[in-house]
Amino acid sequence: MAHVHTFAGNPMDRADALRRDSIRLEALGRAPDSRFLPMWKLNVAIAGETQACLKWLSVHEVASFQADLPTVFLGLLEGIAHFAVDVSVIESPLVELDLGEDVKFEDCRTAAMTLDGAEAGIVAQTRSQLNWHRSHLYCGSCGTETQVMRGGHVRHCPGCERDQFPRTDPVAIMLITHDDQCLLGQSAGRMAASSFYSALAGFIDQGEAIEEAVRREVQEEAGIIVGEVRYHSSQPWPFPSSLMIGCHGQATTTDIVIDTTEMADVRWFDRATVIESLDGRRDDLRVPGAMAIAHHLINDWARGRVAPF
Ligand SMILES: [Zn+2]
Incomplete structure (x- = not known):
């Protein structure tokens, strides 16, 4: 889709x-x-x-x-x-x-x-x-003030001749599923102790494939081992310059071990509960709205619009 x-x-x-x-x-x-x-x-x-x-x-x-x-x-x-x-x-x-x-x-x-x-x-x-x-007003290598070129697509350093290009930071966001359940979490901080849960996410490291980032983040944040990973869709998120890369992943284990420095809570939710939440019929589980790619990862899985693993 x-x-x-x-x-x-x-x-x-x-x-x-x-x-x-x-x-x-x-x-x-x-x-x-x-x-x-x-x-x-x-x-x-x-x-x-x-x-x-x-x-x-x-x-x-x-x-x-x-x-x-x-x-x-x-x-x-x-x-x-x-x-x-x-x-x-x-x-x-x-x-x-x-x-x-x-x-x-x-x-x-x-x-x-x-x-x-x-x-x-x-x-x-x-x-x-x-x-x-x-x-990026100054060169990261030599500190010289940089010059705008190509209509703003390049900042050129007249000191060391280095060109800098606008950056995009890839973020993996993943809905992990196991049979008829999906894994949703709550970040430590603003939304903690609320009923708001979302897909897990994290920045992709340098030298790391998307699938590897998905598996690493889920293991770090929730202690869950992920096998197969499938790409779903992506979303530019200009705060400040992320690209959210949405995936579904299949859990091969189910025992959650939460990284409490990053996450306030991580839980398995069954499909029926998630559908009720998407339909606005649950006070104890709220998921992201349609503006966020997380909503579509959750919604497409819950309503059977993605092939099961
Ligand atoms: Zn320079």
Whole structure:
């Protein structure tokens, strides 16, 4: 089953050939039909309430401030160049940019709930990329201030000639099952001692395959041995730049040993209980909503939409 999760589905043509053409890119940065998406302290400009949309500005609207602010080329949409501009240094951007009464800067997770899927995908690219620029101003090798190239797809170090590229951090997220039960956990911290449970997850280490990360994380967090692992789908998660790689895995053992530094609780839940929870009929088990890939890993297994191991 094909899923296009929230934050995936970005329709932008990232136009790599154009990124390498600095003269044309500069001209597009001044072109009257080019569009600019302002982001303030990693909050995105949106207009409207129940069905919100991104607040794109024209070059005339951004001309007075854009020259001094970090601007990255997002890509082409219907042949039109789209850019993101980081307006964080402006103290009151709604006032100073005169963005209109129904415009606000919204946290990207909240914004994604009211934007359509394509625009949420653009938000993911914008947030991760602007955040990467904010934290890679200097070369990690020699400390020289880096220069933006290729419309924001490269930061080049004039000191040691090293190029840095926007990073994506892979995270394995896995629903482990055993017969008619699935393994759900509660992280130590914010959600501890609530009724909220989710699929286990963890960053993939360097030099580690996805399947290996799945098996390692589940063994570390829950003491469960996992055999077969199957890929399900993936989701960009721009907080700040993760790629959630969703898998189902088959447990070959069932005795749980919890790593209490990471997890507040890990339990087996039977399919009927999980279905009741998905249908909103249980107070003692709440699982993630449809915005999160974890929901779809759980839902597809519970409703028999993935082949059993
Ligand atoms: Zn350097």
